[in-house]
Amino acid sequence: MPALLVTGGAGYVGSHTVMAMLEQPDFEYEIVVVDNLSNAYRAEGDKKPVALLRIEEMTGKTIQFYEVDIRDKQGLNEVFGKHDVHCVVHFAALKAVGESVEKPLEYCQANITGTCTLFEVMRDHRVYNLIYSSSCTVYGEPERLPLDEEHPTGRGISSPYGRTKYFCEEIMKDLCASDPKWKIISLRYFNPVGAHPSGRIGEDPNGIPNNLMPFIAQVAVGRLPELKVFGTDYPTIDGTGVRDYIHVVDLADGHVKALQLFHRNEFSGFCPINLGTGTGYSVYQVVAAFEAASGRRVAAARAPRRAGDLAANWAAPAAAARLLAWRAARSLRDMCADAWRWQSANPDGYRG
Ligand code: UDP
DSSP states (O other): OEEEEEETTTSHHHHHHHHHHHTSTTOOOEEEEEEOOTTOOOOTTOSSOHHHHHHHHHHOOOOEEEEOOTTOHHHHHHHHHHSEEEEEEEOOOOOOHHHHHHOHHHHIIIIIIHHHHHHHHHHHTTOOEEEEEEEGGGGOSOSSSSBOTTSOOSSSOOSHHHHHHHHHHHHHHHHHHHOTTOEEEEEEEOEEEOOOTTSSSOOOOSSSOOSHHHHHHHHHTTSSSOEEEEOSOSSSSSSSOEEOEEEHHHHHHHHHHHHHHHHHTOOOEEEEEEEOOSOOEEHHHHHHHHHHHHSOOOOEEEEOOOTTOOSBOOBOOHHIIIIIOOOOOOOHHHHHHHHHHHHHHOTTGGGO
């Protein structure tokens, strides 16, 4: 059976993508997850992380799991030796923007060295199909909105994390130029939020969340006292930062559609595609939507701007519609309702 190798498949976007793949009635791949568990939880005595066990329970399908770090070439070689890998979906990375400022070398190691090691092993095993987990952060400070794939990348990126995503894209372009066998779809995510509607899998950040939606969810559930609204003087609708929030299940479906693009053989080389809704919402709009969806009050206090934050960004999603026949289908209300279902059923995340 052909295998789909998912690095970082126990994490937030990775686990939802594994779920979306396995929910396809005619899905013809074996799913092989490689994850070093740096941001995923496995209970004492279990062989697999909780997120994957829950997916197996919901779908009745089996996931192959290997606790391997992508910098471990030997470990990766063994996995590629055991499975007939046709395509890799590469999520494994460190992703905390603030932490990347403190630990730039760790971010280079994990995100760049790890990615290059994975590519070497892919090449050695003649696997050339890749879906890469990129980010709208590669666009840096927007010159125009909405952000389309032609917008320049690499200028004015405000964090080491963002630069690792940009550098990896440049490496992938060089790789594609070096050998036409490579086919790489780089999915540039906007702001993934929400959870699977089952409430069984979701975002489980380590410690205090950095991102808006999990922070709001933890205020609503009583784990944190109040939201600090970083900046209320931006030139936006109400002064707060505007982002293109996208439901993680829509995002996961984008990966399912990207995988189908390999079957249709309609492209070669490096293909960047935005995954966003095309609509931006402010912090206050998200807070209001979350309060409506949860029936809880979310205390919010004004705070100074966070260093490196943009005023606003949102996607031009036309390329995804054209190339993948994909469009985000879920509303801000759905995002909040599903985030709340996950948070209220799992107040302590997977450790609960
Ligand atoms: N934000 C906020 N308080 C928080 C976290 C985030 O006001 O505790 C704001 C942030 O300034 C930005 C938006 O929410 O305008 C989204 O932030 P997030 O960190 O989720 O995503 P990113 O900044 O990477 O787009």
